């Protein structure tokens with residue numbers, strides 16, 4: 001973990017977690033292309049699941065089309081199923097999903113979750129948890145396309161109300177519906193230093 005973070009942060013590689021499906025309608029596919037273009041135009045490297053499926057494939061295509069680099073980390077099982085994107089600059093094949101998450105966490109300096117399913121949510125909440133515990137100091141943000149993550153954020157508010165999460169930790173992630181502002185938020189992010197453990201209530 002870095003103890004003397006300079007600001008704005010230096011983010012050369014950014015990991016994006018997102019659906020291996022495309023979701024309903026065009027708003028999610030449009031957003032994946034927009035985020036990919038924004039990452040590529042900034043000269044950042046995309047670190048992601050290495051597949052051609054769903055939003056993940058569209059995102060990687062857009063990064064590459066905009067001149068950025070795409071670095072995939074895919075599991076052997078998914079590669080064997082033919083899910084591997086054919087045009088990546090780098091594609092690593094690892095044994096299992098846990099190896100893959102660890103590798104992505106090493107490679108990237110920041111993390112974004114676009115709309116997605118349980119895989120996306122699991123990957124994002126792991127990164128948030130590691131930051132909360134101080135094992136990482138790498139900012140994470142939700143790309144809240146069309147309010148997709150509002151029900152999740154309501155559940156986070158419920159955790160706070162029920163005293164399972166300090167209110168300050170609501171700011172432990174960046175939430176944005178605009179791709180450029182999301183990346184700006186990650187570049188300027190300052191970690192929450194309030195301990196996660198709450199005093200016992202009366």
Ligand code: AMP
Nearest residue numbers: 017018019020049051116117118119120
């Ligand atoms: P989900 O949100 O459930 O569609 O799962 C998407 C997340 O799980 C992605 O961020 C990937 O890390 C991983 N994942 C799921 N399906 C695939 C796939 N076919 N190829 C690579 N990664 C996948």
